[in-house]
Amino acid sequence: MQIEFYFLISSFLFAIGLAIVVTRKNAILVLMGIELMLNAANINFVAISQSAPDVGAGQFFALFVIVVAAAEAAVGLAIVLRVYDYFKTIDLDNINELKG
């Protein structure tokens, strides 16, 4: 399979993830979007590691990203919980104490 297909898929996923992050109001959905972006980067890493199979750096890095994503999701969720405790909502449009 040509590597461009993998890139295409990962860029689609990245774009979808970005769109979710920028447009969705729900904080958890934003976290999910971030996960999606990370996973899209993973796909990129793995696809490229196909070109240099004996090093396998891309796959190793993808494993790292998964771990970091998990940690980050955990911390992110914890923050969302604290935000919910304070603002009583997780609607990002309403979390706005910075006077513009």
Place this chain on the structure above:
Amino acid sequence: MQNYLLSILIFLPVFAAFVTLILPKNKSIWYRYLALGVSTIQLLVIVMIFILFKPSAGVNNTDTFQFVEKVQWISLDLSSFGKISAEYFVGVDGLSIGMVILSVIVFFIAVISSWKVNDRAKGYFSLLLILNASVIGCFLALDFLLFYLFFEFMLLPMYFLIGLWGGPRREYASIKFFLYTLLGSVLILIVMIALNLSTINPAQTAVEIGLVTHTEQVTPEVVDQVQQLLQQKAIDSENMVHTFNLVYMTDAKNLIPESIMDLGLTKLIFSYPARMLAFLLLFVGFAIKIPIVPLHTWLPDAHVEAPTAISVILAGVLLKVGAYGLIRTGILIFPDGALNYAWLMGMLGTVSIIYGALNAIASKDLKRLIAYSSVSHMGFVMLGIAALNTEGVGGGIYQMVSHGIISSALFLIAGVIYDRTHNRMIENYSGLASVMPKYSVVVVIFFFASLGLPGFSGFIAEIFVLIGALSSMVLPKWMMIVATFGLVLSAVYFLWTIQRMFFGKSHFKAGIEKSALVDITSREWLMFVPLMVLTVLLGIFPNILLKLINESVITFVDFVNTAGLENLKQIIK
């Protein structure tokens, strides 16, 4: 001691002013005595100067000035531009000796006239003393910057003296006087700066370029050498010492080539020769002070509103500063301009004579009448100077002294009546001669002196101005004929005033009480008698003044006519 006489004259009043300011208020009688004392000392000094004065020319030669004091004052080194040097340079020659003597006498009279001033006396007397110093400084200064300094310094005390101690419209009069004359001063400043940029001090330049090591070693040969080098453009601009020295400025060889005031006239301003323009500026600046019609309208207001003593000083001395300044700076430095514009100066002088007299005739206020008569008499001075011959210029200088004495007396006369009734309108008085006979005698004497009756100084002055005007080579003959009518006109207003105010039956209007009209007191006699004596002395023995001024007048006229022609030749070619 002899060397410092002039500085004593100038700085003693300054010191006294300072003392007046720190004297306690309850000793106000001391102010008067201090001022009187200063005036008396000045009188003694001037008598010494008069005795020691040797008739010598001065004018354009430093060696023939007398009582010279020369001290370096400002010395700025501006590297590639050159150096600027101003000196404290005072001295007298025939042109200024008459003025200085006049100033001292007039101030003495003014102090006596101010004796009764009680309101804010401290300020009054200190301002008077500063005015004294400035005026005398003006006449003695031979350095343009120093002259200008004193010239400006006169304005400030006058402004306050008129504005605070004057009549009903004093604020208007004082600010008009101040701004009008300041405008003139600005024009003079422009020319002064231009001259400074264009003239070198040969003595100090000689030191700079290494010809001699000290200015004392400078001889006329060295000066010639420097001047030749200058004309050959062989002196670097950073070695040139720009000067304000009036005597050096008269010598056209001290002009830096290619500079603004140079004869080669490389500089044209509005396509008009810069030197001519400079003379005109100086003329306008001083003409405001003399005053010359049409720049004279500050004078009637200033005189009418000023207190008596200030009017005395204004008419007696301040107006002469203008004429003296014109002679010393305008004509001596720009003889070419003087020759070129002699017609204009004579014309304006004649107009002043006639116009001033006409206005005097139309005046209803006694002081206004006398103010306009001052305009008319200073017109004679202008005409005399414009004639540029010995009769005319001598007559002009004589008239300056004579008019100073007589007009002081005239204003004192107005003051006498004002002190008693605060009313100066001529129509309110009639038949004063029966009520105040001694006063009438004084009035008749001084009125006749002012209209130029022989036996008084005014006659000598006016007749020589007229003779000079007719014999002049630069003025047309009709000017003198028109000016002679001024003699009749002055008779008209003075005699008509005597007839209206003093002759006839005594009756007074506007609530004037006969009891208020006290005849002359001894203090007033003290003021009138010296003036009477002086004007009669100068009328019968003109030599008293003439032996002082003759040499200078001859040199002046020669210089203006020869140097002027030479300069003009260079300019035209």
Place this chain on the structure above:
Amino acid sequence: MTQVNDILDWNPVTIMALLVFCLPLLSFIIISISKEKHQVLMSWLASLTMLMASLLSIAVLLQAWSEVYHTKFTWFQWAEYIFTMGLLIDLPAALMLVTVNFIAFLVHLFSIEYMKGDEGYKRYFAFLGLFTASMIGIVLADNLLVIFVFWELVGLSSYLLIGHWFSKEKAAKAATKAFIVNRIGDIGFVIGLSIIWLQFNTFDLVELYSLMGNIQVADGMWISASGSSLSLIWLTVAGIALFFGAIGKSAQFPLQIWLPDAMEGPTPVSALIHAATMVAAGVYLVARIFVLLNIDALTFIAFTGAITAMMGAVAALTQNDIKKVLAFSTISQLGYMLMGMGVGAYDAALFHLFTHAFFKAGLFLAAGSIIHSLHLSNQANDFDAQDMRNMGGLRKSVPVTFIAYVLCGLALMGMPIFSGFLSKDAILLDTLTWANAHQSMFFYLIPILGFGSVLITAVYVSRQILLVFFGEFKGQEVKSIKENSLLIKGVLLILSIMAIGVCWSINPFYSEMSWLMSHIEIPSSAFDIGMLSASFAPSHLMVSLISTSLLLTGVVFAYLKYRPEGQYFRNYSLETLKPQNFWQSLSYENWYLDQFYQTVFINPFHKITSFAKAIDTHIIDRMVNLFGMGSVIFSYIVAWFDRAFVDGTVNAVVFLTGRVGTATRSIHGSKAQSYILAAVIGLIIIIFLIF
């Protein structure tokens, strides 16, 4: 014959003359500083001084009879010129000296009586002294400038004396008028002086005499010995200009208006100043500058004199004031003198000056005597002692005065045997000679006017004598009119004697025999064209006969018209106020000269001065004030400009900065996700920029 002394060289004659000058001056100074209570003593002292002066002047005359004395000393030095002052005593000067001093002496004596009790007594005598000294100054001075000095001083004395009773409005005005009209004449004098200076650079008379002798006339230019040349017209101008001064001083046409008004002064003053001496100074000046006058100037003088002679005589015909008749008569006689000068009759004119001085002074003092007597008698309170309409029949009351008056009057008319005849005759003879010498008939105008004046003079003198002395007295209390004291009578007597011809000439009928006239030399000038040579002279007898017959005609006419029994005399009283017809009005109002000057000169002049004042306040000063206001307004505009633009720019910049800040601040939006968006966009831009 001339003895000229150098600077500082005095001799007894000049010292005497100097004393003659100093004595009245001393009198002036001493009387001025003396006390009021000594005034009568002072007046006698002054008279004594004048007596001494007169005696000294006679001594001078005797010396100067055959020699000219000149002394000068340095007065002052003006630049390169030395001005001297000195005495020039030639025959005319010496004669004048005697005349002035003697008449002044007589007037002093007269005044002691006349002015008795006057509150200005001391002042009067002081000024009399000042006047006499100044007049002597004019007579003796050797220098035109010095003459001018004393000329003006004489004017001053005249002013002070005319205005002696200064509380009278009319007197004050008359004094002012006299001085100013004199000054107008002086304009000419100054112009003449300046032209002389321009050409010759000297004022010394002796030098001028010799310089004028050495001038050349070429190409219409007037060239002096030193080479300076002027167009020839200036010589005529100088002569006429100097003469203009004489016109003012001697009350000639057109400046004769001051003399009638000057009669407001005390009568002795009128006698001394306005009859005998000061007004004669003009004639004397012409005599002194005779060599400077060329033919044109002399012709001008002759015509002026002749016209004035006629005008004065005509004006005297209808006057009612006793002194005004005499004033106009003086104007007329001065015209005679100048007419004589103008035709070249230097000696005859001077002769007439001296005879006139005595008989006119006599007439005036006699009039003064009448006025004095009337004042002292018991009349009504508003009685005008000078008005002839109040008089009549006085020959019985004041006989001595009457005799004096008649004698002097006959001299004035020019009756043979009397002094006036001799001098007038000589002048008339010379005018006829002069007219004969000219080609044109026009020049006969002068002798015609001269002879005509003889006729009219006879008429008005007779009129006056008839109206004053004959008939009956019109006022009250004729018995109380007494003759005056011996002092006055003595003075009048002396003057009357001088009016008789024998004093002046051995043969009272022939002026050539006059010891005085024959001795005066006519100065020779460069312009002598022999106008008066004997070849043109008519018969002297014929001239005398014509003048005498005219005179007698006039007397007869006057007698017929004005005799006491006649209608005129009977109607002549205070009610006769208005002149009847045009000619009478012309005479009475002095040819309407005063009115003419008022309308043509004085009223417009007032307008001119008001105009000048208006120019000054509304135009020139307004320009200054407008300039000031304009500056203030300009500065307000500049301030507005400053606020609006300069400051506005600053404010605009601030505003803009604020707006930009606000705009850029909005990047820090409310949504957290906008940050992410911004970051992504930035990243994309950077990537695009790099690749």
